Structures are given as structure tokens and as C-alpha cells.
Amino acid sequence: MGRAPCCEKMGLKRGPWTPEEDKVLVAHIQSFGHGNWRALPKQAGLLRCGKSCRLRWINYLRPDIKRGNFSDEEEQSIIQLHQLLGNRWSAIAARLPGRTDNEIKNVWHTHLKKRLEPSEQEQHEQAGAAKKRKPASASAPRKRESKARKTDVKATAEPPVSPERSLSSTVTESTSMVSAAAAEHGGSSGNSAGSSSVSVKEEQSFTSESEEFQIDESFWSETLSMPLDDIMDVVSMEPEPQETFGGNSSSEGDMDYWLRVFMEGGGGDQDVLDLPQI
DNA sequence: AAGCTCCTCAACCGCGGTCAT
DNA sequence: TATGACCGCGGTTGAGGAGCT
Numbered sequence: 001m002g003r004a005p006c007c008e009k010m011g012l013k014r015g016p017w018t019p020e021e022d023k024v025l026v027a028h029i030q031s032f033g034h035g036n037w038r039a040l041p042k043q044a045g046l047l048r049c050g051k052s053c054r055l056r057w058i059n060y061l062r063p064d065i066k067r068g069n070f071s072d073e074e075e076q077s078i079i080q081l082h083q084l085l086g087n088r089w090s091a092i093a094a095r096l097p098g099r100t101d102n103e104i105k106n107v108w109h110t111h112l113k114k115r116l117e118p119s120e121q122e123q124h125e126q127a128g129a130a131k132k133r134k135p136a137s138a139s140a141p142r143k144r145e146s147k148a149r150k151t152d153v154k155a156t157a158e159p160p161v162s163p164e165r166s167l168s169s170t171v172t173e174s175t176s177m178v179s180a181a182a183a184e185h186g187g188s189s190g191n192s193a194g195s196s197s198v199s200v201k202e203e204q205s206f207t208s209e210s211e212e213f214q215i216d217e218s219f220w221s222e223t224l225s226m227p228l229d230d231i232m233d234v235v236s237m238e239p240e241p242q243e244t245f246g247g248n249s250s251s252e253g254d255m256d257y258w259l260r261v262f263m264e265g266g267g268g269d270q271d272v273l274d275l276p277q278i
Numbered sequence: 279a280a281g282c283t284c285c286t287c288a289a290c291c292g293c294g295g296t297c298a299t
Numbered sequence: 300t301a302t303g304a305c306c307g308c309g310g311t312t313g314a315g316g317a318g319c320t
Binding site: 016 | 304305306307308309310314
């Protein structure tokens with residue numbers, strides 16, 4: 001079957017999105033949703049292909065995106081989920097509310113993978129590695145700090161779209177927000193029920209910063225108590241949280257809900273912690 | 279202080295799956 | 300059933316930035 005090219009290359013813009021484009025995209029999705037990604041850019045007057053718009057929205061502009069560093073708990077979850085699921089980033093992302101598959105994929109490839117590899121190698125060549133290149137375990141913290149700064153700087157230039165973009169709202173804080181919203185939302189729509197049962201537990205673990213590995217006990221006791229096949233079934237069947245934003249037919253109400261959450265949060269740098277009293 | 283090296287992450291590409299006709 | 304169109308996913312890339320020498 002013939003596949004249409006992703007986009008007509010003629011006249012369509014590529015590369016980094018400008019704040020103006022972001023505003024246009026967000027405004028359009030807030031007003032009309034995104035029933036058809038392919039048609040969206042034309043309707044919105046954007047010189048982008050639908051795929052690019054979708055990616056931008058999913059990975060960056062969605063109001064529930066959690067910005068900032070990954071917590072230790074999240075990283076542990078990613079590692080363990082990766083052991084379980086492999087490179088199924090979307091499935092992993094479904095277990096980490098507010099995180100996108102792209103983000104998780106990046107984190108994995110940048111430092112989690114490296115962190116695991118040296119730990120195995122260290123048993124063999126503990127001394128030699130330090131010379132040639134800094135081990136990932138040493139470089140990761142450095143970069144994580146730099147990332148924070150980088151993101152912070154960017155946030156000032158970004159449109160007032162993602163409240164969570166400010167690093168002043170910590171991971172645990174925004175996670176709690178998303179969790180609360182998701183829990184409440186899940187109760188009303190039932191859409192994300194499949195994942196929320198686990199995710200909410202997971203979030204509760206995230207919020208207790210002092211109990212670093214509580215996530216593993218509560219989350220994994222539940223997850224691992226399932227036969228692997230069941231897990232795989234659940235993972236493959238459950239609607240992923242991001243899809244509740246209107247990617248699916250069932251999500252008109254979801255879209256409204258999340259947009260309302262976002263709008264009532266000020267649509268900008270407003271603290272989102274007091275959002276979910278809807 | 280300047281140049282270099284390395285890392286991060288946003289964005290692109292291409293494929294497979296699914297749905298509509 | 301076959302075909303076409305769209306969506307979503309995973310892999311990959313390259314620009315920009317931070318740290319090091």
C-alpha cells in the first residue's frame with residue numbers, strides 16, 4: 001500500500017518551534033482539539049506537517065508534561081520497567097505520568113543505560129575507566145545540573161504554555177498534581193482507569209521523597225505480582241495517559257477536562273498545585 | 279580566556295498497525 | 300478483501316550548551 005509522505009516537503013517549516021508557533025498550536029488545540037493531526041496545521045495556519053505538530057504537542061506543549069529532572073524513583077522505575085518491557089517507551093511512559101516516551105527514551109540513552117553498563121564493567125575494570133573518559137555515573141550528575149539550568153533558561157523564552165516548565169515546581173510537586181488530577185479524572189471518565197490504578201499508587205510513592213525505594217515495593221509488588229503475560233496484555237491494551245488528551249475517539253471529554261485543568265491553572269506560570277479542585 | 283570535547287534533548291525519519299472506504 | 304490514509308512508536312540525528320583543559 002502506498003504511503004503518503006509524512007508531509008509535503010514544499011513550503012513546510014522544519015526544525016525548532018518558535019514561541020509563536022507554539023502559541024498558535026496550543027490555541028488551536030484548546031479551541032478545536034486535534035481530531036485530525038494531518039489537517040490541523042492547515043486549520044491552524046501553521047506551516048508544519050501534522051506529525052510535527054503532534055510531536056510538539058505530545059512531547060512539549062501538553063499541559064500535564066512534567067518538566068525538570070527525573071527523580072531517583074522515576075529513574076528506578078524506568079530501569080525496572082525497561083527490564084520488564086524492553087524498549088517500549090510508550091508503555092513505560094504510561095507508567096510515569098507526566099513523562100513522555102521521548103523524554104524517557106532520552107534519559108535512558110543518555111545516562112540510565114550508561115549508568116548500568118559501567119556498573120557491570122566496573123567489576124572488571126574498575127581502575128581503568130576513570131582515565132579515558134569520565135564514567136557516566138560521574139558525568140550524569142554534572143549534566144543533570146546543567147540540564148536544569150538549560151531548561152530554566154529556556155523556560156523564560158517559551159510561551160506561557162507549560163506551567164510545569166518552571167523548575168521551581170519540583171518533580172514531586174508536579175507529580176502530585178498530575179496524580180491528583182488523574183485520580184479525580186479517572187473517576188469521572190474511567191478512561192485511564194487501566195493505568196491509573198497503578199499510576200496513582202506510584203505517585204503516592206513519589207511524593208514521599210525520603211522513602212526512596214518505596215516505589216519499588218508498592219509499585220512493583222503490584223506489577224510483579226501479575227504474570228508477565230498479563231502485564232504485557234495490560235500494557236498493550238491500556239489506554240496511555242497521553243492519549244486521554246484527545247488522541248482517541250473516547251477522549252473528547254478528557255480533552256475538555258485537561259484543558260480546563262490547564263486553563264484554570266492560569267495557562268502560564270501559575271502554580272498548578274491547586275488546580276484539581278474542579 | 280579561549281578553544282575543545284562531550285552531553286543533552288528537541289525534532290525528524292521511517293515503519294508498522296489500525297481504521298475507513 | 301483490497302487499498303489508501305492516518306496515527307503512533309522507536310530509532311536516530313544534530314544544534315546548542317556546559318564543563319574541562
